[in-house]
Amino acid sequence: xxxxxxxxxxxxxxxxxxxxxxxxxxxxxxxxxxxxxxxxxxxxxxxxxxxxxxxxxxxxxxxxxxxxxxxx
Numbered sequence: 001x002x003x004x005x006x007x008x009x010x011x012x013x014x015x016x017x018x019x020x021x022x023x024x025x026x027x028x029x030x031x032x033x034x035x036x037x038x039x040x041x042x043x044x045x046x047x048x049x050x051x052x053x054x055x056x057x058x059x060x061x062x063x064x065x066x067x068x069x070x071x072x
Contacts, residue, residue, distance in 0.1 A: 011061065015054050019065050020047040022072040029072075 003014075020043065027042035050068075054061035 009055070011054050011058055012051065015061065015065060016047070016051055019050055019054070019068050022065075022068045023047050023050075025072045026068070 023046050024043040028038050031038035031042070050061070050064055053064055
């Protein structure tokens, strides 16, 4: 949908799953480095916070995804 008709929800359908995957990788790596078990909200909470940013503020959402990519 992002690369086709591009409806208003396309950024959420395209960008949010990518960001969530990278946030999950960061949370999993941090848990491994700390020697702790991963907790689900370590990745779910930042993803939920990022969702409205991606939807309502596309340019800052893109920059946040760039930061998440660098972190991963």
